[in-house]
Amino acid sequence: xxxxxxxxxxxxxxxxxxxxxxxxxxxxxxxxxxxxxxxxxxxxxxxxxxxxxxxxxxxxxxxxxxxxxxxxxxxxxxxxxxxxxxxxxxxxxxxxxxxxxxxxxxxxxxxxxxxxxxxxxxxxxxxxxxxxxxxxxxxxxxxxxxxxxxxxxxxxxxxxxxxxxxxxxxxxxxxxxxxxxxxxxxxxxxxxxxxxxxxxxxxxxxxxxxxxxxxxxxxxxxxxxxxxxxxxxxxxxxxxxxxxxxxxxxxxxxxxxxxxxxxxxxxxxxxxxxxxxxxxxxxx
Amino acid sequence: xxxxxxxxxxxxxxxxxxxxxxxxxxxxxxxxxxxxxxxxxxxxxxxxxxxxxxxxxxxxxxxxxxxxxxxxxxxxxxxxxxxxxxxxxxxxxxxxxxxxxxxxxxxxxxxxxxxxxxxxxxxxxxxxxxxxxxxx
Numbered sequence: 557x558x559x560x561x562x563x564x565x566x567x568x569x570x571x572x573x574x575x576x577x578x579x580x581x582x583x584x585x586x587x588x589x590x591x592x593x594x595x596x597x598x599x600x601x602x603x604x605x606x607x608x609x610x611x612x613x614x615x616x617x618x619x620x621x622x623x624x625x626x627x628x629x630x631x632x633x634x635x636x637x638x639x640x641x642x643x644x645x646x647x648x649x650x651x652x653x654x655x656x657x658x659x660x661x662x663x664x665x666x667x668x669x670x671x672x673x674x675x676x677x678x679x680x681x682x683x684x685x686x687x688x689x690x691x692x693x694x695x696x697x698x699x700x701x702x703x704x705x706x707x708x709x710x711x712x713x714x715x716x717x718x719x720x721x722x723x724x725x726x727x728x729x730x731x732x733x734x735x736x737x738x739x740x741x742x743x744x745x746x747x748x749x750x751x752x753x754x755x756x757x758x759x760x761x762x763x764x765x766x767x768x769x770x771x772x773x774x775x776x777x778x779x780x781x782x783x784x785x786x787x788x789x790x791x792x793x794x795x796x797x798x799x800x801x802x803x804x805x806x807x808x809x810x811x812x813x814x815x816x817x818x819x820x821x822x823x824x825x826x827x828x829x830x831x832x833x834x835x836x837x838x839x840x
Numbered sequence: 841x842x843x844x845x846x847x848x849x850x851x852x853x854x855x856x857x858x859x860x861x862x863x864x865x866x867x868x869x870x871x872x873x874x875x876x877x878x879x880x881x882x883x884x885x886x887x888x889x890x891x892x893x894x895x896x897x898x899x900x901x902x903x904x905x906x907x908x909x910x911x912x913x914x915x916x917x918x919x920x921x922x923x924x925x926x927x928x929x930x931x932x933x934x935x936x937x938x939x940x941x942x943x944x945x946x947x948x949x950x951x952x953x954x955x956x957x958x959x960x961x962x963x964x965x966x967x968x969x970x971x972x973x974x975x976x
Contacts, residue, residue: 662867665941673864688889688915704915705889812915814888823885823892824910825946826868834908834946 603717606698611715616696619714620740621774623692623699626810627781627803629685637801638685639757640785645793651760658758669759673827675706675816676753679729680746680768681785683708684801691811699735704811712744719747729754731768742772756787763791779805868940869948872968875939877907877947881931886924889913893927893949895935909937911949912962920961931955936966 580595588596604611631637647655654669661668672678678686688704697715702708710730719725720732731746746768754762766789773782780802787797824830879897891911898904911917914924927933932955937947951961 662865665868665870667865667867670865670867688913812888814913816889817887820885820887820890820892823883823894823908824864824890825908825940825944826866826910826948827864830908830910831868831940831944831946834940834944837906837908838944 604715606695606711606713606715611697612695614696614715617737619694619696619737619742621742621778622694623742623772623774623781624694626689626691626806628689628806628809629687630780630802630804631687638687640681640685640787640799641757641797643798645795645797647760647793648791651792654755654759654761658760662758667826667828667831669753669755670828671753671755673821673824674753674829675818675821677706677708677729679708679749679754680710680731681787682756683710683730684783684803688814689806689809689811690803702811704814706814706816707811722748727751727764738771740773742770744768744770744772746770761792763789765789765791781805866948868946869938870941871938871948871965873939874936874950874966874968875947877909877935877937879904879907879933879935881927881929881933882906883929884927886914888915891917891922893935895933897945905945907935907937908946909935909949910947916963917960920963922960926960927952927954938964 583592629638644655658668667673672682677683683703683705684690686703686705690704691702693700693702695714697713699712699714701710701712703710708730710733712733712735714735714737717734719734725732725748727748727750729750731749733744733746735742735744737743747766749762749764749766751762751764751766756762766787769786771784771786774780775782783801783803785797785799785801787799788795789797818829821827822829822833825834877895877897879895881893882896883892883894885892891914893907893909893911895907895909896904897907914922934953936950936952938950940946948964949962950964950966951959953959
């Protein structure tokens with residue numbers, strides 16, 4: 557039946573009614589076969605998932621530290637420490653324009669690239685400077701990071717896998733991260749970022765060539781996580797952009813559910829949507 | 841005549857920016873000013889990432905103006921003595937805010953006097969000093 561509808565629709569659009577050769581079993585209205593059920597599950601048959609018991613049980617060297625815990629950005633040097641600069645690299649045209657334009661727009665009392673206020677994710681690295689706790693859960697195969705801010709999820713794979721096929725990867729705001737141990741340091745390489753409404757600092761853009769390397773250490777008896785961020789984006793700046801930030805272990809807190817809901821932001825006058833609500837009200 | 845008192849206007853040349861205290865920019869609020877609003881709570885939403893209040897503020901000739909007031913996260917408000925039942929629709933309260941720069945009826949919450957006289961705070965400065973000043 558579905559095949560007939562497909563053929564009719566194709567014919568109606570002036571397309572040959574010949575069906576493609578690579579069609580998969582259709583999902584029936586009734587009970588599903590094992591093959592049909594299996595096709596519903598996103599799989600990478602070449603390697604085990606990070607939570608597969610057989611993967612978790614594989615013999616591996618003992619890691620030098622465990623970041624499992626709840627971490628909070630260290631702003632003892634001031635709130636502006638949320639910025640990833642200064643020092644800034646030499647920006648290329650688009651980034652330099654944003655670097656100059658952002659403060660001028662905000663000085664006039666307007667938002668500049670307030671994408672977070674419209675529920676776009678901050679993404680890496682900005683998510684790590686939100687003043688919210690971040691939960692880290694370290695397993696032998698991966699580190700799961702969940703931010704208290706809008707429950708942003710990031711996974712750092714430690715099980716020796718390679719990056720995904722660039723033709724299959726779905727770019728994301730936190731990117732795809734592969735970690736490896738280098739002495740007392742965890743080195744994490746991240747790429748494949750979503751670039752739409754993804755900014756650094758006050759609105760600096762990232763391109764699809766943006767890549768991030770983090771050198772993570774636990775210091776001060778495990779109470780402080782130190783992260784050196786090394787960012788490259790040949791389309792937006794020259795060379796490497798270095799920053800080091802600290803995160804304090806907080807044992808008397810937890811993350812909780814936090815959803816960004818546009819209908820709520822319409823009541824926050826600091827967002828573009830909330831400001832529009834206020835303007836509309838005042839016009840009546 | 842709107843019952844609004846502009847209490848402070850410290851001229852600090854600063855650029856309020858993408859706040860680390862909140863989750864989005866505070867650029868649209870004039871953090872050098874404080875406006876005091878006496879009104880009735882229309883709605884109070886206790887939610888992450890921001891709580892908010894809709895406040896009906898009476899004006900002249902029986903008119904009123906509804907203000908949208910942005911609060912911090914309940915995570916922070918809890919540390920400052922707030923509860924989800926701290927206020928309810930119908931409560932008569934006095935709220936101080938940093939107003940929108942263009943004079944429209946919206947503001948960033950600073951503190952509130954509840955019907956029982958108790959004061960709940962935001963933790964934000966009230967001396968006209970923006971909490972963030974980019975040093976670009």
